[in-house]
Amino acid sequence: MFVGNLECGGGKADIVLAIDDCRNCWIIRRRVADIAESFDVGPDKVQIGLVRLSYRSRVRFYLNRYYERDIGSAIRNMPLCPARCVNLISMFHEVRNAMFSPDHGARTGACKILLVFTYRKQCVQQNEIMTEASATKAAGIKIIIVNIRNSLSENTVREIASEPTESNVFSVRNWCIPHSFVPRVFDAISAICQTVQCATATPATTARLTTSINNFTTTITTPIRTTTMPTTTVTTSTFTTSTYETTSLRGNWK
Numbered sequence: 700m701f702v703g704n705l706e707c708g709g710g711k712a713d714i715v716l717a718i719d720d721c722r723n724c725w726i727i728r729r730r731v732a733d734i735a736e737s738f739d740v741g742p743d744k745v746q747i748g749l750v751r752l753s754y755r756s757r758v759r760f761y762l763n764r765y766y767e768r769d770i771g772s773a774i775r776n777m778p779l780c781p782a783r784c785v786n787l788i789s790m791f792h793e794v795r796n797a798m799f800s801p802d803h804g805a806r807t808g809a810c811k812i813l814l815v816f817t818y819r820k821q822c823v824q825q826n827e828i829m830t831e832a833s834a835t836k837a838a839g840i841k842i843i844i845v846n847i848r849n850s851l852s853e854n855t856v857r858e859i860a861s862e863p864t865e866s867n868v869f870s871v872r873n874w875c876i877p878h879s880f881v882p883r884v885f886d887a888i889s890a891i892c893q894t895v896q897c898a899t900a901t902p903a904t905t906a907r908l909t910t911s912i913n914n915f916t917t918t919i920t921t922p923i924r925t926t927t928m929p930t931t932t933v934t935t936s937t938f939t940t941s942t943y944e945t946t947s948l949r950g951n952w953k
Contacts, residue, residue: 711743712810712892713762715798717750717790718777719818719847727816727847730876732774734814737885741766746806748798749774752815754822756790758797763804784822787859790815791831795838810892811840814884815859817850825855832859841891843884845869847876866890 718731738745746762747770759777794813799805813835821828836842841861844851846868851859860867866887869880 711745711806711808712738712812712888713746713748713799713805714738714812714814714888715748715750715762715794716774717752717756717794717813717815718774719752719785719816719850726875727818728774728777730878730880731816732771733878733881734884735774736771737881740770746804746809748804749777750790750793750798751777752785752787752790752817754784754786754789756786756793758793761798761803785817785819786822787815787817787828788823788831791828791835795831795835795840799838799840810895811838812888812891813840813842814888815842815844816847817844818847819850821851825852828855829858836861841867841895843867843869843887843891845871845876845884847871848873861891 716731716735718728735747738747740747742763747765748762749759751757751759760773765773797803799811801807805811832842842859844856844860844867846856848871856868856870857864869884869887871880
């Protein structure tokens, strides 16, 4: 079993998993459980919540529910809820308003990450999905998406996922996800945490000078002089995803 070490920011991250739970998705749940178990889960470390992705998304458990290794069992044994299509709008709304709430364990200063596994077709219009996805990202939630069997178009996936899309979008040809997929997702989450922590650790723009003369203390705040070097940015329109070949269920799973 792969176990990673999320070092950035003391390993403090709030991760919500959104899983498509149709009848053929037991192997998806198994891989999601492997991902959850790869983190050091705890109240001061990584917290994990789970949302059932269906026509009407529902919270299975909140961020502050599990702090032990039985989180993997909770995911593997999650009951199925058959539906012909899924509603990403409902999922985004539930994640933004319920899951990442302080009342349900969301912590100030923790990296907020949403990991979405899609398998079935969508029940709603693409422009409506984009509106909810944009609102979710505007709330400071980073989105990683695993697109199984091309359930979403490439353009839709690229617009939903957070930048950089080349590392936050995974394409899987069918629902037999290999175990080698787990460390790749862990690395994507770790990279997001590092980026968020670096962005919040901005340097001070002022300096405080304190002097003491005859028991009289004065504090003076002065700006720090900074020099900005010219930079050149080159932007390309190339979009790549991580694509995984899969194998038959007849093999032995590890």
